[in-house]
Amino acid sequence: MEIYYSTFITGFQEVVKDALKKKLKDVQIDLVLDGLIMYKSNETLRRILTLRFFNNTFWLLQFFDGKEIFSVRDLIEIFLQKGNLIGQFPSKIIKDRRSFRVIVSEENRLVSTDKKMLENLENFLGKTFKLKINRAKPDIEIWFLKRREGFCFVGMRLTKTPNYKKILRKGELRPELAHILCLLSEPKPQDVFLDPFAGSGAIPLERTVLPYRQIIANDKDPKMYKYLKERVDKLKRRITVTNYDALDLQVMGNDTIDKIVTDPPWGIYEQEKFDLPDFYIKMVKEFLRVIRRNGLMVVLTAQKELFEKTMKHFYGKLVLIEKHDILVSGKKAAVYKIKKT
Numbered sequence: 585m586e587i588y589y590s591t592f593i594t595g596f597q598e599v600v601k602d603a604l605k606k607k608l609k610d611v612q613i614d615l616v617l618d619g620l621i622m623y624k625s626n627e628t629l630r631r632i633l634t635l636r637f638f639n640n641t642f643w644l645l646q647f648f649d650g651k652e653i654f655s656v657r658d659l660i661e662i663f664l665q666k667g668n669l670i671g672q673f674p675s676k677i678i679k680d681r682r683s684f685r686v687i688v689s690e691e692n693r694l695v696s697t698d699k700k701m702l703e704n705l706e707n708f709l710g711k712t713f714k715l716k717i718n719r720a721k722p723d724i725e726i727w728f729l730k731r732r733e734g735f736c737f738v739g740m741r742l743t744k745t746p747n748y749k750k751i752l753r754k755g756e757l758r759p760e761l762a763h764i765l766c767l768l769s770e771p772k773p774q775d776v777f778l779d780p781f782a783g784s785g786a787i788p789l790e791r792t793v794l795p796y797r798q799i800i801a802n803d804k805d806p807k808m809y810k811y812l813k814e815r816v817d818k819l820k821r822r823i824t825v826t827n828y829d830a831l832d833l834q835v836m837g838n839d840t841i842d843k844i845v846t847d848p849p850w851g852i853y854e855q856e857k858f859d860l861p862d863f864y865i866k867m868v869k870e871f872l873r874v875i876r877r878n879g880l881m882v883v884l885t886a887q888k889e890l891f892e893k894t895m896k897h898f899y900g901k902l903v904l905i906e907k908h909d910i911l912v913s914g915k916k917a918a919v920y921k922i923k924k925t
């Protein structure tokens with residue numbers, strides 16, 4: 585079996601573990617850390633690379649439990665001394681790639697290394713993989729990663745994360761996060777799915793990659809609505825785009841929606857100030873009206889205290905199933921999975 589490790593949004597260990605077991609039937613999970621999972625599978629590389637809940641995936645070249653490793657310098661020295669790699673030579677990954685660079689990361693920060701040591705390492709890797717060094721624009725990256733708990737990973741990066749700062753609109757969620765939110769709603773082919781605060785549409789667009797009956801993406805802001813409608817048309821996705829106030833979705837009947845997955849206003853980034861406690865009460869009231877009994881709601885917000893108080897207000901009408909504390913662009917937030925009772 586081939587060995588990989590993948591990184592994901594911290595706080596979602598259990599969700600990612602379950603999703604991985606469902607997606608790769610033969611998977612053997614060796615280690616789960618906060619934001620990183622190491623696993624074996626015989627599935628094709630192509631299939632591994634379709635796992636949308638990961639940030640990045642690496643082919644494992646070496647793993648150390650960190651007992652004798654106190655710094656990335658130790659890691660590189662031990663790697664060079666050992667000189668052997670785990671598993672088969674990953675020629676299928678290298679195929680059309682000609683150049684590489686080394687990335688060294690300690691406790692989630694990129695660090696620089698001693699020049700001589702880096703050259704030795706580059707020579708060794710260049711010979712082993714028959715690749716040329718290109719520190720500026722390589723075809724492939726080889727990562728030396730030392731984690732806070734001591735575990736060390738050497739891996740060849742298989743994925744290329746886009747520059748999200750450039751491609752995402754203001755407030756738009758990263759697709760990996762939108763995907764995990766959709767997974768939390770236990771997607772089914774017969775789902776009628778609603779995102780009442782769709783914004784640029786990260787959540788409804790991500791939901792389209794899994795089977796569904798209907799997806800409704802709503803936003804009150806006429807500019808957001810227009811943008812989203814055009815985006816959905818351009819991408820040719822089967823999504824109903826609407827332009828209503830999510831606190832008063834009169835066009836939607838009672839008990840008509842199976843799943844609501846959404847990222848409502850947090851009362852932090854909006855220009856106009858408004859009464860957030862009152863907004864959240866009206867929002868949950870409307871969700872409970874349109875969603876059917878046992879329907880699931882997945883809500884992402886940084887207003888944890890307020891949202892938890894709001895849920896108490898509806899005591900007996902809903903039940904909290906899971907809460908996941910996460911960071912969104914460095915801001916503490918939480919994801920609540922709630923069922924209508």
Ligand SMILES: C[S@@+](CC[C@H](N)C(=O)[O-])C[C@H]1O[C@@H](n2cnc3c(N)ncnc32)[C@H](O)[C@@H]1O
Pocket residue numbers: 755756757780781782783784785786787802803804805808828829830831847848849850
């Ligand atoms: C946090 S953003 C959602 C961002 C979205 N998840 C994305 O990836 O782009 C919240 C959205 O709610 C919309 N909004 C605010 N108040 C609303 C209301 N009463 N009804 C419907 N939409 C509303 C805003 O226009 C904004 O686009």
